Amino acid sequence: MISRNIVRSFLLFYLLFPFLFLIYSFRIDSWPNLEELFWAFKNSFIQAFFSALFSLLLGLWVAMGLLSFSDGFRRRYRRIFEIICLLPNFLPPLFTLLALLNVVDPFPMGTIGIILAHTAINFGLVAVLITILVESKIGSLAELAEVEGCSRWQFLRYAFLPILRRDLLLLGLFVFAVCFSGFSIPLIVGGGTGTTIEVLIYEKIRLSSNWSEAVLLASFQSLFIFGITMVARKDVATNANRIVNFRFLRMPSGIAILVILSFLGFYGYIQGVIDGFKQVSAFYEIQSALIWNFLGSVAVGLSTGILSFASLLAIAFCSPSGWRERIMLGYVAPSTSLCCFAFLMFGMNEEFWPFVKIPLALNVLFLGALYRMGWDGILKSLASQIEIANSFGASSWLIFQEVVLPQVASRAALLSGIAAVWACGDYAASRILSHRDLTLAMTIETLMSSYRLGLATVLSLALVFCGALCFFFMTGVGRVFSRKSI
Amino acid sequence: MVNVKHFVIFIAVIFLSLFVAVLNKNDDMKLQEAKPVLRVFGYASFTGQWGAGPSLKQIFEKDCDCQVQFIQGSDSGILLQRLKLEGESLGADLVVGLDQFDLQKALAEQKWRELNISDLDVYDEVKPALQNNYFVPFDWGVISFVTRKGEFEKNPENFDDLLSPNLKRKIALQDPRTSSPGMQFLSWVIRAKGEEAGFKYIKKMMEQAHSFSPSWSSAYGLFSKKQAKTALSYVTSPVFHRVEEKNNDYIALEFNEGHPVQFEFAAIPESCRNCELAERFINLMLSDQGQKLIMQKSYMFPVVRNVKEGTVFADIPQFKTLGDFEIPSTQEVERLLKKWSDLRRGDSN
Amino acid sequence: MLVAFFESIKYVGHLLPISFLRVFMGYYYLQQALNKFNGDFLTRPRIADQIAEWLPASHAPNWYKIFVSSQIIPHWQTVAFIIVGLEFAIAVSYIIGYVVRPIALLAVLLCFNMLFFSGPMNEDLFKTFLTIHLIMAWVGAGRCLGFDYYFFKRRRGIWW
Numbered sequence: 001m002i003s004r005n006i007v008r009s010f011l012l013f014y015l016l017f018p019f020l021f022l023i024y025s026f027r028i029d030s031w032p033n034l035e036e037l038f039w040a041f042k043n044s045f046i047q048a049f050f051s052a053l054f055s056l057l058l059g060l061w062v063a064m065g066l067l068s069f070s071d072g073f074r075r076r077y078r079r080i081f082e083i084i085c086l087l088p089n090f091l092p093p094l095f096t097l098l099a100l101l102n103v104v105d106p107f108p109m110g111t112i113g114i115i116l117a118h119t120a121i122n123f124g125l126v127a128v129l130i131t132i133l134v135e136s137k138i139g140s141l142a143e144l145a146e147v148e149g150c151s152r153w154q155f156l157r158y159a160f161l162p163i164l165r166r167d168l169l170l171l172g173l174f175v176f177a178v179c180f181s182g183f184s185i186p187l188i189v190g191g192g193t194g195t196t197i198e199v200l201i202y203e204k205i206r207l208s209s210n211w212s213e214a215v216l217l218a219s220f221q222s223l224f225i226f227g228i229t230m231v232a233r234k235d236v237a238t239n240a241n242r243i244v245n246f247r248f249l250r251m252p253s254g255i256a257i258l259v260i261l262s263f264l265g266f267y268g269y270i271q272g273v274i275d276g277f278k279q280v281s282a283f284y285e286i287q288s289a290l291i292w293n294f295l296g297s298v299a300v301g302l303s304t305g306i307l308s309f310a311s312l313l314a315i316a317f318c319s320p321s322g323w324r325e326r327i328m329l330g331y332v333a334p335s336t337s338l339c340c341f342a343f344l345m346f347g348m349n350e351e352f353w354p355f356v357k358i359p360l361a362l363n364v365l366f367l368g369a370l371y372r373m374g375w376d377g378i379l380k381s382l383a384s385q386i387e388i389a390n391s392f393g394a395s396s397w398l399i400f401q402e403v404v405l406p407q408v409a410s411r412a413a414l415l416s417g418i419a420a421v422w423a424c425g426d427y428a429a430s431r432i433l434s435h436r437d438l439t440l441a442m443t444i445e446t447l448m449s450s451y452r453l454g455l456a457t458v459l460s461l462a463l464v465f466c467g468a469l470c471f472f473f474m475t476g477v478g479r480v481f482s483r484k485s486i
Numbered sequence: 487m488v489n490v491k492h493f494v495i496f497i498a499v500i501f502l503s504l505f506v507a508v509l510n511k512n513d514d515m516k517l518q519e520a521k522p523v524l525r526v527f528g529y530a531s532f533t534g535q536w537g538a539g540p541s542l543k544q545i546f547e548k549d550c551d552c553q554v555q556f557i558q559g560s561d562s563g564i565l566l567q568r569l570k571l572e573g574e575s576l577g578a579d580l581v582v583g584l585d586q587f588d589l590q591k592a593l594a595e596q597k598w599r600e601l602n603i604s605d606l607d608v609y610d611e612v613k614p615a616l617q618n619n620y621f622v623p624f625d626w627g628v629i630s631f632v633t634r635k636g637e638f639e640k641n642p643e644n645f646d647d648l649l650s651p652n653l654k655r656k657i658a659l660q661d662p663r664t665s666s667p668g669m670q671f672l673s674w675v676i677r678a679k680g681e682e683a684g685f686k687y688i689k690k691m692m693e694q695a696h697s698f699s700p701s702w703s704s705a706y707g708l709f710s711k712k713q714a715k716t717a718l719s720y721v722t723s724p725v726f727h728r729v730e731e732k733n734n735d736y737i738a739l740e741f742n743e744g745h746p747v748q749f750e751f752a753a754i755p756e757s758c759r760n761c762e763l764a765e766r767f768i769n770l771m772l773s774d775q776g777q778k779l780i781m782q783k784s785y786m787f788p789v790v791r792n793v794k795e796g797t798v799f800a801d802i803p804q805f806k807t808l809g810d811f812e813i814p815s816t817q818e819v820e821r822l823l824k825k826w827s828d829l830r831r832g833d834s835n
Numbered sequence: 836m837l838v839a840f841f842e843s844i845k846y847v848g849h850l851l852p853i854s855f856l857r858v859f860m861g862y863y864y865l866q867q868a869l870n871k872f873n874g875d876f877l878t879r880p881r882i883a884d885q886i887a888e889w890l891p892a893s894h895a896p897n898w899y900k901i902f903v904s905s906q907i908i909p910h911w912q913t914v915a916f917i918i919v920g921l922e923f924a925i926a927v928s929y930i931i932g933y934v935v936r937p938i939a940l941l942a943v944l945l946c947f948n949m950l951f952f953s954g955p956m957n958e959d960l961f962k963t964f965l966t967i968h969l970i971m972a973w974v975g976a977g978r979c980l981g982f983d984y985y986f987f988k989r990r991r992g993i994w995w
Contacts, residue, residue: 036827101713109655109697187661187700188708195827199700203663206563208820209570209595272711279731286535337564345571431560432568437534446534448703451726451785453710489994492986493937500924508877508916 004396008318011311012327018334018342018364019219025345026211036200037217041224044196047111047186048179051118052172058119058257059126059171065254066131081255083468084262085124089421091269091460093184096121098272099265113189118179120265125418126171127258129373132414133167134160136378167377174372177225177332183428197221201335218334226330229372273461276454283455289443294462296355296438297424301470303359304366305420309477311367312375312412317400319379320386328376331368339365340432354434361433362423370415378411406482413478420470424463440466522552524763528582529565531784533558538776538783539582545779546770552763561701562588562666570595574757580764582624582771584751585666587673589621591816597756601765606772611747612789614811621751624771625786627720628745628805629670630738631657637715644742645678645687648716653694658705658714661698663823665705668698670746671718672826677808678743689829721745721805722785725798744808750786843984850979854932857976860967861929864942868922876915882952883911889954899951921945929971932981936994939972 013020062085069078088096100120101107108116134142138159145155161168181198197217204214283290315328333339343361347353382404389399427441437443440463447456524546526539533539533556543554557576559565562584569578584592592598598620606616608623615623631642642648648657660668675691676684696714699705709717716739724736752771754764770776777788781799794800814822844851875881886908890900907914921941928938943965950961970976975995977983987995 098707098711098713101708101711107713184700184704187664188697188704190698195830199661199663203823205567206561207663207823208816209567209591268711289535341567341571344568349572349576428560431530431558432564435557437530437558442530443535445703446530447536448707449531449701450534450536451706451723451730452536453703453707489986489990489992493934493994496928496934496938497924500927501920504872504916504920504923507872 004318007314011314011318014311015327015331015333015364015367018339019215019222021342021346022211022215022218022334022338025342026215028212028216030210030212032200032204032213032217037197037220040195040197040200043111043186043190044180044182044198044221047114047118047182047190047196048176050111050115051122051179052176054115054119055122055126055175056168056172058123059130060168061251062123062127062254062258063130063134064251065256065258066127067134068250068252068255070131070135081258082128084258085128086418086421086471087124087262087266087464088121089125089418089425091425091463093117093121093188095269095272095457095460096265097185097188099268101268103261103264103268107189109189111190114179114182114186117185117189118175118182120261121185122175122178124258126175127254129171130164130168132411133164133171133374133377137167138163167374170372170374170376173225173229174369176228177372178369180225181221181332181335183336198335202337205337205341214338215334218338222332222334225332226327229330269457272454272457276456276458279452279454280458282452283458289437290440290459290462293437293440293443294466297440297463297466298469299355300358300362300426300430300439301420301424301466302473303355304362304423305416305470305474306477307359307363308366308370308416308419309412309474311363312370312415313405313408315371315375316379316404316408316412317396319404320383328368328371331371333365333368336365336428337432340429344433349433349435354430354438357433358426358430358438359423361429362426363419365429366419366422370419373415373418374411375415378408382407409481410475410478413474413476413481417471417474417478420474421467424467424470522760522763524550524552524554524579524760524767525557525577526554526580526582526764526767527557527559527565527569527576527578529561530558532583536783538780541779541783542767542770542776545775546767550763550766552760554767566592566595569755577759578755579758579760580752580754580767582750582752584621584753586615586749586751586811586813587666587669587819589618589751589813590819592753593620594816599754599756599758599761601754601768603772606789607791608789609787609791611807612749614809615747615749615751615789617811618813621753622768622772623749623789624752624768624777625780625784626747626749626789627722627786628738628747628807629667629674629718630721630740630745630805631716632709632719632723632736632738633716634712635735635737641737641739642716643740645675648694649687649690653715655694655696656715657691657694657696658709658717659691659695659698660702660705660718661700662826664700665702666748667702667705667718667720669819669823670748672822673814674743674746674808676822677746685825685829688826692830720748720786721802722787722799725802726785729798738802738805740803740805742806744806747807747811749789749811843979843981847979847984850974850976853970853974853976854979854981856967857929857932857935857971858980860964860971861926864922864929865926868919868926871915871919871922877912877919880911882915882918883908885954886952889952892954893951895951903951918945928977932977932979932983934994935977935981935983936972936975939968939976942968943972 066078066081066085069075069081097117100117104116107113141159141163142155145159180196182196183198183202186196187199197220201214201217201221204210204217334342340361343357349357385403386399389403394402424439425441427439427445430439430442431445434442437446440459444456444459444463447453447459526533528539531537539556543556546552546554557578559568565581565583566588569576569581600619601622603616603619603622606622608616612623612626615626631648633641642650642653659671662668662672672688675687678684679687697705697708699708702719705714705717706719706723708714709719719738721738724738727733727736752768754761754768758764771780772790774790774793777790777793778797780786781788781794781797787799788794871877886903890903893900895903922945925938925942925945928934946961946965946968950958950965953961975983975987978987978995983995
């Protein structure tokens with residue numbers, strides 16, 4: 001019990017560290033202009049709400065398509081589709097945006113544009129997560145319903161939606177939170193509505209050096225997300241890993257839409273890569289730097305992945321913990337720049353420290369999102385088992401080792417794999433916390449800021465490879481941990 | 487076989503660790519050799535592999551018996567914030583890459599060493615930027631719209647031409663709150679048209695803008711991918727395409743109103759540890775050799791006279807510039823940006 | 836694993852004296868490796884100079900001398916790196932008692948080479964070391980007070 005309380009307190013402190021440190025460092029002596037805040041809030045809310053809604057709808061459709069590849073030899077091909085789904089998360093936003101602008105011409109700038117871009121970036125991830133949810137929660141039920149002669153519509157209406165409602169809501173909330181604090185996309189395609197709270201925070205730091213207002217804005221943003229998560233209703237969850245027959249839920253059109261969207265989207269990207277290859281000789285003189293950047297990306301990706309894995313398992317170790325779970329569910333780190341500045345101001349920044357601080361900061365930034373991506377659901381599904389083990393007098397460590405870990409490790413690994421992919425693509429946090437280009441993503445950004453978009457596009461291929469490497473490494477870690485005897 | 491794996495992994499781990507340690511040791515050893523280290527704080531496109539920084543470092547280290555270390559910040563605004571927050575612990579001896587909109591803030595937030603730059607033989611356009619004793623300009627660029635040949639039947643010649651219907655949503659601009667060229671555009675319009683007419687014009691431009699990107703690189707990326715017909719950039723941008731891509735299709739548009747000039751400054755913080763080396767580094771940046779390097783790597787004009795002569799930069803047509811140079815106060819910048827935000831808010835409602 | 840580490844004293848206690856010798860040898864090699872790493876062994880051609888000085892006078896066969904002069908001396912940096920790496924590997928392996936048998940064989944190989952590179956004043960030392968390493972490999976010195984016991988118990992085989 002004591003060890004659990006220590007881990008709980010440590011986790012809580014770690015997650016609240018940026019807020020506490022910033023509030024401690026900067027005296028709150030001024031308040032943001034309410035009119036300005038309201039405007040940014042309205043923009044953030046509208047675009048985030050609709051982005052979440054459309055990502056969910058499209059994600060659901062594509063998930064049905066992915067379910068068509070859930071058994072037999074076809075399951076092997078699903079990995080490929082899953083990677084295609086996750087691809088927009090690998091790349092810097094500008095690449096995804098350029099691919100999108102190639103497809104949608106003329107592109108509707110403004111709120112519709114932001115929603116479109118956010119949906120294009122997030123629907124794949126949502127689809128992958130919904131597929132996992134469906135498989136683990138209502139697989140057997142779908143089989144039963146089919147045998148009993150239930151129609152697809154009836155199943156969706158009376159089983160699918162009621163059972164998965166909370167999970168879908170949380171997934172929606174995850175996309176909402178990501179889009180709510182969006183930075184580049186709203187600015188580029190936002191037309192007049194590009195100002196989000198995140199932009200306002202950046203503006204306060206960069207232009208007016210008004211840290212107290214920036215901290216207040218970030219706290220407001222986090223509190224808002226926290227508030228709306230409280231609305232998410234408690235529900236009973238189940239978890240099963242049996243491979244079932246999903247004929248009933250299959251929708252090959254979902255795969256068709258994924259293939260068409262990816263083809264259209266990546267056509268432009270591949271064209272960019274081909275153009276970039278014409279200048280690829282420029283890489284010759286910096287090849288050793290690129291190798292180090294690649295290793296740097298792997299190091300940042302893997303350490304963030306491992307840290308996320310450890311954090312998720314720590315949360316599982318503490319589970320069930322009532323109000324702390326509610327905190328986790330609603331937790332949103334302060335804006336990227338503020339969070340990174342908090343870590344920057346704390347302790348050393350030289351030598352290997354960036355490699356420690358970047359994963360730590362990224363983990364704080366990602367953990368809330370990972371939790372909402374389905375970690376909450378899987379922990380809830382184990383509550384009854386933990387209760388039984390508890391009543392038999394098993395220690396919390398034994399329960400964790402024998403009951404929780406084998407069942408949650410593979411999901412934790414999947415989520416931390418996603419965190420690793422995000423970490424590989426990050427340049428904003430790394431730029432603040434490091435003194436030079438440590439990762440591929442940073443080099444890509446530097447290339448773009450010196451006219452070399454073509455070379456940056458070519459290099460982004462290496463980034464995709466690096467992301468995939470980290471992702472598969474993490475899923476491998478999950479497989480090792482999910483074996484019962486360690 | 488499983489047992490062999492243990493052995494192989496063990497050996498591999500030991501050798502890999504040694505390899506990493508040796509690589510780190512090389513850096514450490516250099517530091518241990520008690521050579522003074524000059525820490526230059528700059529933005530990515532100066533300190534990065536393609537920037538002028540690494541070449542300057544190489545030249546400088548040949549004679550200085552010292553080491554040059556770059557500390558990279560994302561842009562000049564964030565650069566200043568880091569300098570303020572990390573203070574002396576950052577140990578920056580030299581700061582490179584501030585522009586005229588940062589100067590007031592830099593002066594207010596940090597103490598700087600005075601520099602003796604009175605005897606520099608600079609181009610006439612640069613002379614106004616030498617009016618202070620703390621910040622020395624090391625390159626400059628003329629802000630202008632860049633386009634591809636054939637995008638227009640008749641190239642725009644003034645601001646009002648940009649309002650033509652066939653340019654609707656075709657101009658890639660930068661957000662002045664997050665990007666320095668974006669701020670240049672805002673100030674350009676206001677200086678050319680006056681504040682009231684300027685903001686009226688900007689309101690109309692909102693309809694014309696393809697996007698207000700958070701950075702120059704995003705806006706220029708959109709333009710190079712043909713999403714926009716023209717982008718706010720520098721007069722020197724076409725030279726990059728000519729030199730590196732052998733592409734002569736890019737041109738800068740000359741406007742009757744005159745063009746603003748962006749200067750990039752270097753300065754030495756009062757808290758510098760190797761102040762003399764920092765001064766020598768500035769001298770190298772302002773030498774003919776340094777200026778040539780900066781010009782070729784950053785695609786910006788050199789400040790020192792006669793450096794660009796005989797190079798491709800000399801062929802760039804001389805655009806009429808807005809003669810006066812002003813260092814706007816922080817309050818003034820904030821006021822303009824607030825007005826700009828209000829305007830966009832009105833635009834969005 | 837940690838339990839097995841100490842459990843070994845109970846079941847393979849007769850190897851305890853040799854395990855102390857093993858840890859001492861590990862410590863010796865660690866010092867050697869650290870001295871080389873912190874000094875200029877990796878950056879200056881010390882090993883090449885040493886070979887050039889002593890090899891002609893050594894009892895090494897001719898083909899070996901030719902091989903060393905043509906391959907090792909020109910690539911002194913790689914050789915220096917391998918020597919330091921091997922010394923570290925021997926040190927770590929002997930101290931924690933992990934994969935001691937194959938590492939001891941590598942140590943034998945290293946000693947053989949050093950015997951020819953190091954001149955007559957070190958000849959006796961390396962001959963003694965050679966014997967010690969051979970004994971280590973023979974008895975499987977990692978099985979007592981070492982992690983090899985854990986694997987030996989589960990997998991058997993000649994590697995532990």
